[in-house]
Amino acid sequence: MEFWLALIKVVTIVGLIVAGLVILVFGLETSTQTTPSIANLWRHGGFFPNGWSGFLYAVPVAAFTFAGVEVIGLVAAETAEPQRTLPRAINSIIWRMAIFYLGSMAVIMALYPWNQIDTTQSPFVMVFDSIGLGVAAGFINFVVITALASSCNTGLFATSRMLFALSHIQQAPRGLQVLSPRKVPARCLMVSTAILLVGVLLNYMIPERIFSLLITGILGLLIWVWVVIITSHMVYRRKVQRDGLPQVAYRLPWARLSSVLVLCFLGALTVLVIRDPETRPAFYVATLWFGLLLLLYPKRRQPAAVLEA
Template identity: 45%
Template structure:
């Protein structure tokens, strides 16, 4: 039935900005401080390594999505090339990834609102969730518009930071913490002040900073011209990584020595305060609030589309495969929102540990998803060399680069096990996969 198909209502500008929003998450605004504290200036290399690796993941994703007009997400080709179990486990794990990520984002909205209004943080958190749910229920165009404007706010903030920072470097501007200079990168303990240990321990938070980069693939089903828009969005990822991540962190570390940055607050807020802008704290608080709302919005969109596709492919309850009159998976949206509201309340009950545990589990599960994309691409190269030859969007350096990135992901998991901060969440995560494999086994016995 026509009504039970997602509508291709996302235009090129929506897809481009969804791509930008996916590569600028709350991890950059909020988590970069913790990453800088661990690695010092060498965190720039960490962002480069993860960013380049994910570009190759996205190229594999792009080639496979465009190899079959029936593919609506990576769940479809994971099922085709790896097996039904891979589609089932990866599909529900991706839903879980975004539920965990959006939990942190929604509760963060409540924290940011308290900057201006002294009210319990769960109130604005739930209000935000209800508003996002209402807008997403209407039409996919509204999701595109929301992300369009959220992303513009992020872009303007980061570009303003970079421009102001460059002017300060050129003019030798002096702050309370000394002169603004490129030499701040190596004059405070060197480029690797905490050695290789600090450098390696920064990888977890940087991985979390990039979660959502694959949203371009999730939105493929609702893109008006995927053969044109998907390659365009993916090919611009390296430029965005260099500008928004490496550029921003580079400027921050030149303006303020890494030793002066506080891991518990946003480096962006601290740097804008040093610039001498009186309302800097309020401006950046608004930016990180919209960033958190944007991430929550992306999470709600992504989880609902996952539930719809899983159920449509008989890997979930039929209830979630139904669309409303606006071609939106309303049942899946409402269910995801209910789970998110429970998560927000749990995050409020455990404010000191919930965020760290949730973000680490999210990063681990995203590594699973990205790895499945690379593995499916390897199998595709072996089974369908004809499609690869005909592809107008071939993944570069494949299959060699697939193995390199998979080894990197395995190394990051080992690092998470070694680090005291991330080990508890790493040990908890297998519980999710045990439950999924159990459910999958039970379904197959019916």
């Protein structure tokens, strides 16, 4: 099912890019106020018409859109040949970002200068409307629904597997170790679904605030998760070299430098989150949550240590 949900998104974005390129290459007439042109990318004030501050404050929100990319590691663990599929999946992220993210943004900006984009309307709808597809709004709404379903599907997969792994190391209730006849962690899946439904309830209770609350809350937790992943990788590399352990087949290029650069970027991202009043609660949420975890973790870890001894 995930394949078909993702395919709908891919086809839509590719359709937008192709339609935009056809308009630009052949000079087709559109309903836009400005003539479509590649030059629209640097006209109307340039790339930073309002200075660097607007760009910098948009970085945390842009980083939020990459939440979930770390799920690749969980998915690879359940594939038949992770040594082959994991490198392919990770290496493809770069060109996928270039095509689907940067490519679609460039096409939209070439057709619609930044100061002519209606913030109350989807840019995708605007592009399709400009070429005479009046039913674009309904179709984009359908695509958004499938994208949400795909995101929920991925989230449920990741959280259920993490709960299952935590239960095996006694960091979660042992009852979550039960598998269904199809070898699926059913109880973990039900717990994850129940927590997910809390978001649906909040959407009805505080619809005007739920989106901003989710963004700020998840952003703070996301930064911490990425810091933990990078730090764990650095510690792992140190132990491999120190203890003479066998090297893995797929290695990170320039691992020492790239890991430090990522940590510096995440540090700068944290500063931006703290400085912006709208995203500052994310820092407080993450600090409170992980502070609580640090207090509770030793108590949960002690029985496991006694058992291993």
